[in-house]
Amino acid sequence: MTKTTHFRRRSLLALVGLVGGCLSAVAAQAAEPDKAEIDALKQSLTKYEDYKAAIRDLYLSTVGCVYYSGEKVAGAMDYPKGAMGIHFVNVASVSPTPDPTRPNVLIYEPVDGGLRLVAVEWLVPLTPDTKQPPKLFGQTFQGPMEGHYPLIPAEFHHYDLHAWLFKDNPLGMFSPTNPDVKCEDYAFPMPEQPTKMVPGPM
Numbered sequence: 336m337t338k339t340t341h342f343r344r345r346s347l348l349a350l351v352g353l354v355g356g357c358l359s360a361v362a363a364q365a366a367e368p369d370k371a372e373i374d375a376l377k378q379s380l381t382k383y384e385d386y387k388a389a390i391r392d393l394y395l396s397t398v399g400c401v402y403y404s405g406e407k408v409a410g411a412m413d414y415p416k417g418a419m420g421i422h423f424v425n426v427a428s429v430s431p432t433p434d435p436t437r438p439n440v441l442i443y444e445p446v447d448g449g450l451r452l453v454a455v456e457w458l459v460p461l462t463p464d465t466k467q468p469p470k471l472f473g474q475t476f477q478g479p480m481e482g483h484y485p486l487i488p489a490e491f492h493h494y495d496l497h498a499w500l501f502k503d504n505p506l507g508m509f510s511p512t513n514p515d516v517k518c519e520d521y522a523f524p525m526p527e528q529p530t531k532m533v534p535g536p537m
């Protein structure tokens with residue numbers, strides 16, 4: 336091979352690498368949530384750092400601190416080892432069209448005898464009119480799945496999306512479980528089996 340062809344090949348490879356890099360940057364951007372939107376949402380929810388404010392707005396505690404062993408079960412959700420924490424659910428706000436400014440669930444972690452706001456969650460019921468999984472912040476909801484028994488009836492077939500707005504999650508902001516959330520040292524730890532999936536829209 337002459338020096339020139341060698342050089343050309345290298346520049347071509349570099350160019351291909353550059354184009355590839357740009358394309359993957361675009362793809363990553365599509366899935367990346369809008370930071371300003373997330374910041375505004377966090378800001379609007381900081382009042383719920385006081386769980387009593389959440390209760391006054393009818394986000395009601397489901398008491399158990401939910402966590403998963405990371406066990407893989409066929410036909411069930413793939414929940415990495417970690418906790419979801421204590422869900423405070425505003426049932427009346429649940430609708431087929433999720434409101435990005437109003438999550439249906441506030442999630443608390445038991446810390447030093449108190450409750451620390453760590454995450455929020457949207458629940459979207461699966462209905463005969465469901466055409467596709469809902470999306471918020473560029474994220475596709477997980478599911479459809481049964482309700483998270485025993486704290487939610489199994490018959491509540493739904494999609495859901497978690498967002499760890501108030502505590503870092505090494506698995507990512509939208510991972511369902513957070514390995515850094517602990518349910519030990521709390522009166523009502525609630526180990527759960529990964530939730531069963533159900534057939535989606537036909």
Ligand SMILES: [Cu+2]
Binds near residue numbers: 419422456497
């Ligand atoms: Cu949850």
